[in-house]
Amino acid sequence: MASKNIYILGIESSCDDTAAAILHNGKILSNIVATQEVHQQYGGVVPELASRAHQQNIVPVVHQAIAMANIDKKDISAIAFTRGPGLMGSLLVGTSFAKSLSLGLRVPLIEVNHMQAHILAHFIEEENSKKPSFPFLALTISGGHTQIVKVSNYFEMEVIGETTDDAVGEAFDKSAKILGLPYPGGPLIDRYAQEGNPKSFxxxxxxxxxxNFSFSGFKTSVLYFIQKKTKENPDFIAENLKDICASIQFSLVRILMDKLRKAVKQTGINQIAIAGGVSANSGIRVALMEAEKLYNWKCFIPKFEYTTDNAAMIAIAGHYKFLNQDFSNFSITAEARYKF
Incomplete structure (x- = not known):
């Protein structure tokens, strides 16, 4: 379906961010995200509250995305939405809205896998941006996922390694909680780590x-370590916070890099792209830049706004599916555990 002007409306609602974006021929015209502050007081995302907030936010967020892109809704070529994986209540809001708007505008509906979209965010048209060539390895790291994916083309992706229990993002957040830091704690560990000694503990x-990965034992080791040290010295965390955070971050990044080196050796592929919320972490970014020099890798790091949950990545995945005429029918349902 050739067209000089392909406008894709992307809708993302997999967790606690309601997002909408307009993509024109691969370039982002608008990328709106409404975050939900309500979860901070609970120390984590509350699914019921998340779905209610999506219901409140989705109409104004989509309206704002269309307005900021300076287009009419009649210009939209197709609507791409996150089918999964994610929280079922949150996904249902986005899925239902996308179906309704698709029917109303009489334009194709395109379902998108959230994790594949994180990877395809590397193909958003940006000035001076480097894009990986196929095949490449993607390290998808977030609060819910830790995967090494072999990417053969836009649609052929194979998970060759994944966590057997918790995700690396959860390891960051739970470690932060043990240290008494507010939710979400992962970015705070990163901030303090930059002023600490990574070899302290x-x-x-x-x-x-x-x-494969495993992080449940890592979280337990942090818990036992802090319990032991605070028993000896009640002020241990306050006196050593930066060094503790630096040591936690160093250890988690080391785990990721060890597996990446093994994956490169096994596959012979030395192009590495990172994706997902934890790819905003400064430790993993620095480690990848060092790996480029040490191992002659080619590493691709997305812009910060495309690392956390956003609709631009849904729109670019929708763009390639549109070119392939890969459309969904209206019987499609949300999938909380949506595999590649």
Missing amino acids: PFPNPKVPDL
Whole structure:
């Protein structure tokens, strides 16, 4: 379906961010995200509250995205939406809205896998941006996922390694909670880590077979370590916060990099792209830039606004599906555990 002007409306509602974006021929015209502050007081996302907030936010967010793009809704070529994975209540809001708008505008409906979209964010048209060439390895790291994915083309992706329990983002957030930091704590660990000594306190590197990960034991080791040290010195956290955070971050990044090196060796692919919320972490970004020099890798790091949940990545995934005429029918349903 050739067209000089392809306008894709992307809608993202997998967790606690309501987002909408307009993409024109691969370039972002608008990328609106409404975050939900209500979850901070609970120390984590409350699914019921998240879905209610999506219901309140989705109409104004989509309206704002269309207005900021300076187009009419009649210009929209197709509507791409997150089918999953994610929180079922949140996904249902986005899915229902996308279906309704697609029917109303009489334009195609395109379902998108949230994790594939994180990877395809690298293909958003930006000035001076480098794009990986196929095949490449993607490290998708977030609060809910830790995966190494072999990407053969826009639509052919194979998970070759993944976490057997918790995600690395959860390891960051739970470690922060143990230290008494507010939610979400991962970015705070990153901030304090930049002023600390990463070699101050050694944490274990879990022995997990193949290219898989495990972080549950890591969280337990942090908990036991803090309990032991605060029993000896009640002010231990306050006196050593920056060094603790630096040591936690160093250890988690080391786990990720060890598996990446193994994946490169196994596959012979030395192009690495990172994706997902944790790819905003400064430690993993620095480690990848160092790996480029050390191992002759080619590393691709997305812009910060495309790392956390956003609709621009949904729109670019929708763009490539549109070119392929890969449309959805209206019987489609949200999938909380949506595999590649």
